[in-house]
Amino acid sequence: MDGGNWDILILGAGPAGISAALTAHARGRRALVLSGDPMATPLAKAPAIHNYPGLPGMSGRELLSAMLAGLERQGVRRVTGRVTAVMPFDGSFMVSAEQDVFQAGSLILAAGAQQSLKPLPGEAEYLGRGVSYCATCDGMLYRGRTVAVLCLGAQAEEDADLLQSIGCSVLRFGRAQAKDAQIIGTDRVTGLVCGGQEHAVDGVFVLRDAVAADVLLPGLAMEGGHIAVDGDMGTSVPGVFAAGDCTGRPYQIARAVGQGNIAALAADRYLKEREK
């Protein structure tokens, strides 16, 4: 696999993911963190944090920078990329991000709260029939055609540029415009209704920062919009653990850091069991 083989792959570089990575590394595991831009997260926008012990009044950006610097100091690798698919295979997991595929014995999901991932009307219905989450994967199939790009994530503009550069005619819609958007079609996508206006398009690229966890990994049990976990941060899929805001409220750094630690220890135990 071009992204390499790892013991533990951690999806997300917030407090939960970083904590998990540090613990996995301390346990001698080959750990890789795969994430979007940590500074594009809600935490990075927090002006001051007063309830995280030991670091009073730090801004979210300062705290994240310090955590990321600690990760780097330990020599833990982090790769920037948006994860588009996860699949169990042959006792391990394959994860694709952009054009690379990573393989790992265990996964820790730590991609943050997913409240903005509510699907648009028509999105699920036309997935694969004109709706795509991956410009790199499907862009070439729309060369010479008109596509709508819903820019809902930090990387979306870049992907829209990519689509344009390979010869798609691109209509861009921002977060505010996409709020009341609706995808319409027959047996495949024919248009996007936005602000009461219908735009004729052959494809709709819905580009968020993250794909919903249960879309990424079919069969993953959810509970009230969060990933369902047990006391060891294990999910319904053996070998897959979750930590931080993606597992539920309260959305607090202290909770995320603790859960990241527990998840990494549990992943280590899981791998040990399999190595026996």
Place this chain on the structure above:
Amino acid sequence: MSVIDLTAENFDQTIAGGTVLVDFWAAWCGPCKMQSPVVDAFARDHADVTVCKVNVDEQPTLAARFGIMSIPTLMVFKDGQLHKKTVGLSGGDEIEEMCR
């Protein structure tokens, strides 16, 4: 059984008889790289199914003919007729189910 690379020239002839699984893929697509070893493993374990791949980049006419809008797409043909189609990643069990 080995996996056959299909082109516009050999497509119809190859899918004409028996159960044929076709994996539509491209080199630029990360998820396709994940689908590939699963399809290869399926081919090894199922001598009764002809397993093929179509590189949509090199075979745009086949991609257009089957309306491929997202990859990976898997199709199963039985005696030349389209039997099942899935878009997105499929595990070995799902492929087995598709071929039934």
